[in-house]
Amino acid sequence: MTAIESTFKKRAQAAVANKTLKAAIERTASTAEKKRAIAIAELPDFSNMRSCAKRIKDHVIANLDHYLETFERNAVASGAKVHWARTAEEASHIAVDICKMAKAKRVTRSKSMLGEEIGLPHALELAGIECVETDLAEHIVQLAGERPSHIVWPAMHKSREEIFSLFKSKHEKPPVSEEIADLVLSARRDLRQKFLTADVGISGANFLIADTGAVCVVTNEGNAELTTTPPKVHIVTAGIEKLVPSIEHAFVLLRLLVRSATGADITQYTTFHCGPKRPNDADGPEEFHIILVDNGRTQMLADGMEEMLRCIRCGACMNHCVVYRQVGGHAYGGTYPGPMGAVLTPVFDGLKQSRDLPHACTLNGRCAEVCPVGIPLPTLLRQLRSRSWRSGYEPWLTKANVSVWAQFAKRPKLYHAVSKIASKVIRLFQKNGRIRWMPLAGNWTRHRDLPAPASRSFMQLQRSRHKENGS
């Protein structure tokens, strides 16, 4: 058993036992599930839109080189500076360097999972630059010294009471009550002064528009606009799979993204950033940097995992995942939790370290069913399982069990002889048709009974009936 495996199991076990966490996850995820269902039902033709979205993403991924060059050319023409990063380290290094060049003491950041992926908050901290998370939930997570547990609701694991006591101890002017309005006001007060004094604003990107070189960012709090407008420098960090050919294509994906994520028709703020401030503009950054990040994405193309590059980070897969709903996001250990995280974490952190994640799934297929871009997540998870098997990362006991079982399954006569004996042995432990405990079955019988095998198998019964009939 690898260290990470035991850590995942331990974290999952602790999460399952935590009733407060379970209630918090359930509250948000079940609301999201219901709202999404209503929003999708109201769409005139969800399945057509979905296949259209899928085709857009597949087209871009198949012609990635073309769209990357087009995007770069148009972004540069608009006055942006485009940087290329092969790895997470390179990406955060570039971002930190830009901040240093701007002599930044304080930077604001609007929520971006890619920023988490490349370890940007940590890199800024190491460089001695204060990094302020401006999304309300990210603000909570940052004050608590934690990591996001969901890609859309980073603080979904926190209760209102926990947030109140956190704000009380961390905000200069603490909230007057536990009321949501007071909590929001307190965060607003705390963040507002930081928005106005930041030297650099860093955002992610929901879409990179190739034919204009623009960057689309969606939020519900307007914090991305306050992050990117007042400071002199705006840095965008984006994965290369975020490209779309034009704004029309972005809108197809946008309609699906928002409905799949929150069930709303559109986000409160949908902003397109194109180049730095122009001479007659009232405001905007003087420098506009876009860091295009690979970090394993082209490797995914090479490894036959290109379907995962369709992901638009809506979070529907985790909202509908029976495992995520029990264990929450932190149990997964990576930047991205849930089914999409179980595919991505092995790519980013290495399969050897995270081989447990693709197995922590019942393969029920609900995630693929709700995915707005039709990613066959169970198929990809199976693919990772077989890669792990081939690479020798599976625990020897698992391999031994499956291999021995397969030797029987491949030899029918032996199989039936052995299973006859096994059934007899297992039946020794039964009482009233149930087995409450037996050796080697502890993981099953810890929580539930095992129905006893039949006294005679179907094949045995069939054989006797056949003889009786004389045919």
Next chain:
Amino acid sequence: MMPDQKPEQFSKAKNSPSSPRIGLFVTCLVDLFRPNVGFAAIKLLEDAGCEVFIPKSQTCCGQPALNSGDVENTKTIARQVIEHFESYDYVIVPSGSCGGTIRTHYPEILADDPEWTERAAVFSSKVFELISFLTDIRGISTVQARCEATATYHDSCSGLRELGIKQQPRRLLFSVEGLTLREMDKAENCCGFGGTFSIKYPDISNAIVSEKTEAIKESGADLLLGGDLGCLMNIAGKQSRQGQKVRAMHVAEILANMSDGLAIGEED
């Protein structure tokens, strides 16, 4: 020991020569834990005008290997199942997950084997889950059966999402005399079985199945039905541990009018 090469089979020729010839893949769980489901399948298929054969050389569809990532053993098992079953007009499986494995995943895992690609594709098009075969291929809309119970139906995931089984069992259950069908909340939610998942992550699996048994209890049903023995054993095992009185049976047993016997987990 050599594998059984002869096409040995139990046959029960009753219907006319024009009847489709069915190879019944009973599944390893039905064989060992619930033979009655196999006999129910034979009855339902014969009532639907089919001639049923049971190849003796069948073992398991290979799901434990497939879902563990052991592609080589899965391939060997898949080729063996195809060899033993491809001579029939149809291959019928009383399980959505085994049916899904054979129909959907065999062609996928044999796709890189030129000798088998075509053969697996032709084969898989003949493979059906029992209940959906009766309704969708044989056009059966009613059965002659009686069962005094209030039943609730759990949609097993592979059947539902890989094979599109949703209304078929319900449609046939409507014709069972004395049976009332009452939907549970979130009937389409996974029960937490997931094959080896239930053994690898017992605590997560337990948390999931506990929600399922709660939903069943809330429905007020006294009989749980489903089309997959793995899920039924998981749910019935949890109900039994919780001391719940809801009985569990495979839907085929009710439809074949074989509901008099013991339910899953009752002593035989």
